[in-house]
Amino acid sequence: MTDTIPFSQEISNLLHASEGEPLKNCIQCGTCSGTCPVAGYMDNSPRQIIALINLGKKDQVLESNTFWYCASCYHCSVRCPQEIDITELMYALKRYSIWKNRYQEGLIGPTFSEAFVKMIIRGGRSFEPILATSYIFSFNTREFLQEIQGATELLLKGRLPILPARIKRLENFRRMIGRIIPMGGLE
Numbered sequence: 001m002t003d004t005i006p007f008s009q010e011i012s013n014l015l016h017a018s019e020g021e022p023l024k025n026c027i028q029c030g031t032c033s034g035t036c037p038v039a040g041y042m043d044n045s046p047r048q049i050i051a052l053i054n055l056g057k058k059d060q061v062l063e064s065n066t067f068w069y070c071a072s073c074y075h076c077s078v079r080c081p082q083e084i085d086i087t088e089l090m091y092a093l094k095r096y097s098i099w100k101n102r103y104q105e106g107l108i109g110p111t112f113s114e115a116f117v118k119m120i121i122r123g124g125r126s127f128e129p130i131l132a133t134s135y136i137f138s139f140n141t142r143e144f145l146q147e148i149q150g151a152t153e154l155l156l157k158g159r160l161p162i163l164p165a166r167i168k169r170l171e172n173f174r175r176m177i178g179r180i181i182p183m184g185g186l187e
């Protein structure tokens with residue numbers, strides 16, 4: 001089945017704080033890529049991702065690690081001469097990628113994000129010991145032991161909870177979240 005609306009329009013519809021199709025205003029100046037601290041680790045720079053979206057290259061965009069490597073530092077957004085909120089675009093691409101269940105294999109980001117959202121929906125709070133299981137086993141032995149050592153030190157200092165906590169009036173919170181994101185499959 002062919003898509004009913006262009007990919008660039010689909011993505012623009014997810015940029016809730018922007019109007020119209022802001023990505024079409026990109027002049028490909030490269031300021032965002034030049035200012036991005038993690039561009040060197042990305043398959044496609046922020047500038048390239050925007051070009052690919054505007055060209056309708058959906059497969060290439062979803063196969064890219066770009067938005068999963070974004071550190072949400074907002075450098076690109078504040079420096080873009082066209083006032084494009086590139087950070088928001090990176091969040092939108094993460095949401096779209098999880099929604100469509102299409103992302104590069106081996107990335108920690110999608111598993112981590114899904115685990116985090118489910119945890120927040122269930123209890124209203126993050127609980128690091130459970131969250132850590134979504135990425136800690138992807139580390140090598142040395143990194144794994146470093147993480148365990150760090151967690152033990154935090155635990156001994158009382159900075160890591162032993163049991164998960166729940167917020168008060170959780171049902172109200174869940175109703176509010178349900179108005180923002182589709183809850184199906186996340187509860």
Ligand code: SF4
Binds near residue numbers: 027
């Ligand atoms: S800084 Fe803005 S206009 Fe320049 S390439 Fe990036 S998104 Fe496009």
Ligand code: SF4
Binds near residue numbers: 039071075090
């Ligand atoms: S918000 Fe993301 S894409 Fe933009 S400069 Fe920071 S890390 Fe790079």
